Amino acid sequence: MAYAKSAVSSQQIIDAAIRVLARQGYAKTSLLDIAKEAGMSKGALHYHYPTKEALIHTVLETACNAVQARTMQAWSPSDNPFAALRKSLEELWATRAERSDEALVVADLLALSLSDESLRPRLAEFYDLGAQQIRAYLEQNLIPLGLEPRISLEILPRIVIGLLDGLVMQAFVDPDALSPDEVVDAVQTIAISIFTGGSGK
Numbered sequence: 396m397a398y399a400k401s402a403v404s405s406q407q408i409i410d411a412a413i414r415v416l417a418r419q420g421y422a423k424t425s426l427l428d429i430a431k432e433a434g435m436s437k438g439a440l441h442y443h444y445p446t447k448e449a450l451i452h453t454v455l456e457t458a459c460n461a462v463q464a465r466t467m468q469a470w471s472p473s474d475n476p477f478a479a480l481r482k483s484l485e486e487l488w489a490t491r492a493e494r495s496d497e498a499l500v501v502a503d504l505l506a507l508s509l510s511d512e513s514l515r516p517r518l519a520e521f522y523d524l525g526a527q528q529i530r531a532y533l534e535q536n537l538i539p540l541g542l543e544p545r546i547s548l549e550i551l552p553r554i555v556i557g558l559l560d561g562l563v564m565q566a567f568v569d570p571d572a573l574s575p576d577e578v579v580d581a582v583q584t585i586a587i588s589i590f591t592g593g594s595g596k
Contacts, residue, residue, distance in 0.1 A: 405443050408433050412454045417496035420503050421451070448513070455504050455514060459521040461497040465490050470528050476536035477587070483532065484559075484579045484586075491563040492575065502564075526552035545589050554589070558582050 411433035415424050426447050430440040444450035469486035491498055501521070508514040529552035533544075544551055559582060566573050 404435070404439070407435070408440055408443055408450065409454055409457050412450055413458060413496050413500055416454065416503060417499040421507050426450070451504070452513070452517070454500060455517050458497040458500040458504075459517060462490060462495075462501055463521065463524055466525065467528060470532045476540065479536065480532070480586070481579060481583055484555075484582055485575065487559055488563070488575055488578050488582075491559060492566055494567075502567075522553075522556060525556050528552075529555055551586065551589060555582060555586050558585065 408429065412424075412429045415428050415432050419428065426440055426444075427437050429450070430437045433440065440450075444453070466487055469483040469490075501518075504514055505518055508518055526549075530548050533548060533551070546554075559578075562573060562578050562582075566578075
């Protein structure tokens with residue numbers, strides 16, 4: 396039986412894959428699981444994506460784009476750059492901690508990338524864009540105030556992302572360990588104390 400490829404059915408498969416992977420994780424998900432979720436036969440799914448690996452790369456691209464689109468909205472200009480920084484950090488935390496399907500898929504595939512090198516380039520792009528967004532905000536909003544970073548602006552955004560990602564993994568396994576306000580307060584304090592140099596103000 397021949398199947399007609401279409402953008403609609405391809406997106407239907409990707410959306411279904413994200414739902415199943417968020418629910419079950421990569422290791423416990425088969426193409427048959429995804430086909431059932433998409434409401435189609437395994438043969439129809441194979442016509443679009445011959446292997447699980449081919450589908451996963453498209454799913455990862457889609458999930459990363461969804462998370463990035465939300466975080467990009469967090470970096471908005473403001474008359475009070477410190478208040479705006481806090482609001483942005485709150486959104487960056489929420490994007491991770493709310494456990495959206497896309498965020499769960501990215502986290503699961505990040506763990507899988509320890510053994511699957513083919514996933515690493517896209518995930519590296521994901522982290523690079525996140526770091527660029529933070530760096531651009533700091534350069535546009537804090538440097539004009541006369542603040543000087545103690546460390547390179549290549550490293551500071553990566554530290555902020557590392558703090559958020561490390562803390563959200565702890566929150567996944569122990570939801571009561573951290574409150575959003577505590578996390579945002581801590582990350583903001585660390586970021587600003589690094590950025591303000593010797594003055595500490």
